[in-house]
Amino acid sequence: MSTIGFIGLGIMGGPMAGHLVAAGHEVTGYNRSAAAVEKLVAAGGIGAGSVAEAVDGKDIVITMLPQDEQVREVFTEIVRHAKTGALYIDFSSVTPQTAEWTATEGAKRGLRVLDAPVSGGEPGAVNAALSIMVGGSDADFQAAEPIFAAVGKTYELVGPNGSGQVVKAANQLIVGGTYALVAEAIVLMESLGADAAKGLDVLAGGLAGSKILELKRKTMLERDFQPGFRIDLHHKDMGIVTQAAREAEVTIPMGALTAQLIAAARAMGHGSLDHSALLLVAEALSGKTAPTPTDEADA
Structure with missing residues (x-):
């Protein structure tokens, strides 16, 4: 089981983080809304007061955020505090350009990066039945499969970084x-x-x-x-x-x-x-x- 830092515990991210806890992973979550963090803690996760605290020392870092601006802002913090070799998975729906940017900037800091936007809406997130389209390397995709299996029903590697988007x-x-x-x-x-x-x-x-x-x-x-x-x-x-x-x-x-x-x-x-x-x-x-x-x- 992996240690996971999960940023973005909203209508989709909250249930997804809960499924990862249920699968046996140690999940530390951060969200601007304290109530969302408290919900994860009630489900057996760990609450964090900042992005830095959530990602520090984690094997895997995950984001589920509304749009490009938030992903770029949070990822700038992630690269400062995540450990070398950590796997970064972005479940957000953003432009291919942002996905390619996270891959390039992550590689400079020794991070492995996958863009993995999802389809299925709130019901898919709640029922762990999401469809996940993944961009990145085959090795990183294989490393992330236990994560995808915990939150989704269908997941495929569809090409290099940016292809998922x-x-x-x-x-x-x-x-x-x-x-x-x-x-x-x-x-x-x-x-x-x-x-x-x-x-x-x-x-x-x-x-x-x-x-x-x-x-x-x-x-x-x-x-x-x-x-x-x-x-x-x-x-x-x-x-x-x-x-x-x-x-x-x-x-x-x-x-x-x-x-x-x-x-x-x-x-x-x-x-x-x-x-x-x-x-x-x-x-x-x-x-x-x-x-x-x-x-x-x-x-």
């Missing part, structure tokens, strides 16, 4: 596009008088079936958008997608449209909701939103 961008492209189409299908069925619940049941069992239909059709129909993965974060990820496509000189018209729909959801004030709230955008575009009290008074 490229595959994650592709994942977010597909997920966002699928949510947009499911949202339109719901609006279409409801508007034409079909039983949308039964309709989605049928669709989920056929060629149109997807993980999104399997896991989200009921909550979407109920307009329950409690965040498993927020619109704000998917908006950030679609920025990574469009930037990567431009740099690769790849045309992604469906991806560009999906990015705009997610941006619209954010502009409408839905950034804190689950990305399934693209249904609200589809409704608004079709004039199907419920009238506000002001609208009713005007009528």
Whole structure:
């Protein structure tokens, strides 16, 4: 079993750190929110008061942070305090450029580096069923397999450093596009008088079936958008997608449209909701939103 410093104990990182404790690893966690650290301690982990304290002397250092700026800031602290030869795993979703930067800077300090963004949202983190796409060397991937096995169901080495983030961008492209189409299908069925619940049941069992239909059709129909993965974060990820496509000189018209729909959801004030709230955008575009009290008074 390894000693692990885990930075970022939020909606995803907290459950993941807990699974590593349950697997027998010694996990020291740090988060800006003291409550998140206390939750890890209650699960059998160790609390730290700083990044330096969390990573000092650890075999493995892990980050799970919202975006590039936080990863770069925390990694600057990690390279100052982690021991030579430590394995650094970044589960965050960031740009390939940031992943390559951590690999280059880490190598200068004797760290082994993997970028390992995940898919599966909060349910995947809670149930240790994440899909993990990993960039780095084969030797480092093999060393990290016990970590991946504790928090995920599927994990693959997809190329050198930065490749994990490229595959994650592709994942977010597909997920966002699928949510947009499911949202339109719901609006279409409801508007034409079909039983949308039964309709989605049928669709989920056929060629149109997807993980999104399997896991989200009921909550979407109920307009329950409690965040498993927020619109704000998917908006950030679609920025990574469009930037990567431009740099690769790849045309992604469906991806560009999906990015705009997610941006619209954010502009409408839905950034804190689950990305399934693209249904609200589809409704608004079709004039199907419920009238506000002001609208009713005007009528």
